Amino acid sequence: MTDFQGSILSIVTTLLERSDKGDLTVAxxxxxxxxxxxxxxxxxxxxxxxxxxxxxxxxxxxGLMPETVGEIVDFYTEGEASVPA
Structure with missing residues (x-):
């Protein structure tokens, strides 16, 4: 798992917990x-x-509409975004 994957999965999990959806599995x-x-x-x-x-x-x-968590990860890992180190 890359750093981006871990960070994004953590962000999504935090959001789900806030939304009372913490029982969902995120992949x-x-x-x-x-x-x-x-x-x-x-x-x-x-x-x-x-x-x-x-x-x-x-x-x-x-302006993108990712459909999966992986597409969010791809946004950051495929150079579409300028992500600070």
Whole structure:
């Protein structure tokens, strides 16, 4: 697991605990919406803010709509974002 993976999984887990969804399992192939994490628009906005606070940017703010946790990780690891060290 990369540092980005661990950090992002931790952020998502924190969000789920705040949303009383702490019993859900988070993996890279877990869908963000629907039958996966079931995030609504407010929770998605909160996730966006949490990612931006941690990394200085986020895929949602960049105009992307990731469908899985792995696609969020890809945003940071594939050079689409300028992430501070």
């Amino acid at each position: 890279l192939d877990t869908a963000i919406h629907g039958d996966g994490l079931g995030l609504d628009s407010l929770e998605t906005a909160e996730l966006s803010a949490m990612l931006e606070d941690e990394f200085g940017t986020d895929p949602f703010g960049a």
